[in-house]
Amino acid sequence: MANVRSEPGVGPVYAQWRSQLKPITTGRADTETVNDHLVSMAGVPMPEWWVARVTDSRALLAPLQGAQRKAWWLAAASVLLVGLLAVLSMLWVARPLTQLHRRAQAILLSQNPVDDSPSHGAESELLAGALDHLEAQQLHNGHQAEFSRMQLQGILEQAPVGIVITRNEVLELLSQQASLMLGYSRAELEGQSVRQLFADDAQYDELARQMREGAATRGGYEGEFALRRKDGSLLWARVVGRMALDRRSAMAAVWVLEDVTSARDERRKPMWANSHDLLTSLPNRAAFLERVRALLAHHAEVPDSGVALLHVDLDHFTLVNDRLGHEAGDLLLRQFATLLDELVRHVGWVARLGGDEFAVVLPNCTAARAELIAEHVRASLEEWEFAYGGESSTITVSIGIVVAPTGFDEVTPWLRAADMACYYAKRAGRNRIMVREIMDKAATV
Structure with a gap:
């Protein structure tokens, strides 16, 4: 038989009992954990005899730890499943609104609307109907605007007088006759400053004054102004204009130009020649x-x-x-x-x-x-x-x-x-x- 002090787990417990003079109770086991060992000791009805059982605590607890890990995995899987079901439910509920949002964006950007109408919900159906109406109205307005542009283009091409349309002192549209009078192509002038057409600042300032007065009273103005052709020569033009505010509150004007250079030269020839x-x-x-x-x-x-x-x-x-x-x-x-x-x-x-x-x-x-x-x-x-x-x-x-x-x-x-x-x-x-x-x-x- 081995010495009790050399047995793993038993020796330290035995020494502790002896040092504390703790009795070993007969018929009842006392248990201590020592150095990863679970030690149980009990006395027997014989003098100086006792029974000890030593068990590795890690081996004893391993089944419990495995069960605990399984429980954590099951809990995490349950939470993930519940979250996935919640997301799917939200997507199912929000799908009609998402489709309506896409259709609204397509209409506002003048693109072809996406054909994926929502399939449920009274509110969604009502919104879809409103968007369908808006789409049809926009299409109608687009056709009307295109027709108006074609009409205006025809007028500008065929008008026997010069027509100039300005917005916020910028040349926006010119008729073919106005381009011929000024010696420029329409592409060279459209988008340029109105001031570029005038022979000098005094002529432009006078027109600006008449425009302000006309806008404040009857909305129109008329006068003869010296313009500058592309080749640098003077063009005296009789300008009849009307003022208007467009939908964007921009100041727009329409001019009708008539070349009066020859008549003015004849009328003022002696005076001009003297100066x-x-x-x-x-x-x-x-x-x-x-x-x-x-x-x-x-x-x-x-x-x-x-x-x-x-x-x-x-x-x-x-x-x-x-x-x-x-x-x-x-x-x-x-x-x-x-x-x-x-x-x-x-x-x-x-x-x-x-x-x-x-x-x-x-x-x-x-x-x-x-x-x-x-x-x-x-x-x-x-x-x-x-x-x-x-x-x-x-x-x-x-x-x-x-x-x-x-x-x-x-x-x-x-x-x-x-x-x-x-x-x-x-x-x-x-x-x-x-x-x-x-x-x-x-x-x-």
Whole structure:
């Protein structure tokens, strides 16, 4: 027999009992757990005899732990099954509303509606009926709108007068006749600003004023306005317009244009010839002097409102004239005048002083800004080539700049100072800009 102290599980329990002087009861077992062993001991009716049973607790508890794991798996599976059934029920209930939502989106986006009508529920059937009605109405409106567009297109193609439709100061539609009058294709103008059609800001501002007054009173306006064709020539048009607000609260207008250029030229020929250069159609020297006197008188009373004068002179014009002839020289002056007017039209105006000398007037302009504009003019003209008789020539200019400060109202010294600034630019090598100041309005420059 083995020593009791060397038996696994029994030895420690026996030692503990002996140390605590605990009796071992006869006929009843006491149980202790020691080092993963379950130990039961009981006395027998014999002196110093007792019975012990040692069992590995892990082996004893293994069946219980397995049963516990199975119970957890069964509980998780039950919860998952209940959740799946709940989701399927919700999908079954929501399916008609989802179908209605898809159909509504298709109608609003003008797509072909999805043909999957809901199959149950009085509310769903009612909504489906409403969507069907909306779809039919939208289809009808679409056909009506397409028919109206075709009618409008036919009118714009065949109308014997120019018709222009604008919305929020943007050209939206033009008739074929309006395109021919202006020299543009409809694609070139539609989507562009209304301001692009007008010869200058004064003409556009006058039309805008009449439009505001017409909208506030009878909704219409009428007048003669100077428009600008694509080739740069003037088109005098009688404009009859009506104002309206569309469904989006955008300000819309319909114009009927009539070309009155010839009639106006005949009516105003003596007056126009007295104030314009016949070769270039620009204001002549007399008109320039009259206009700048009024301009300087106005700015003399307005603080911080200088007026810039650019004296522009073609470089080596006589060489072109002598080499290619006077007809070429006249054509050069006409083309140059048109290009110069286009370059500064949005900030000022141009006049021909005589020969190859031109003046550019820039109201409300500082010396720094005038220099930037002059450089833009110089660089643009340098890139331009004049072609005549199979030959091409690069044209450059010299520019003198003088700014009339607030309170200055004498034209002659101002013009002389600009002329001298241009002279110094030529002496410095041509194709350049020279800025000069007026030190004393009474001084000789």
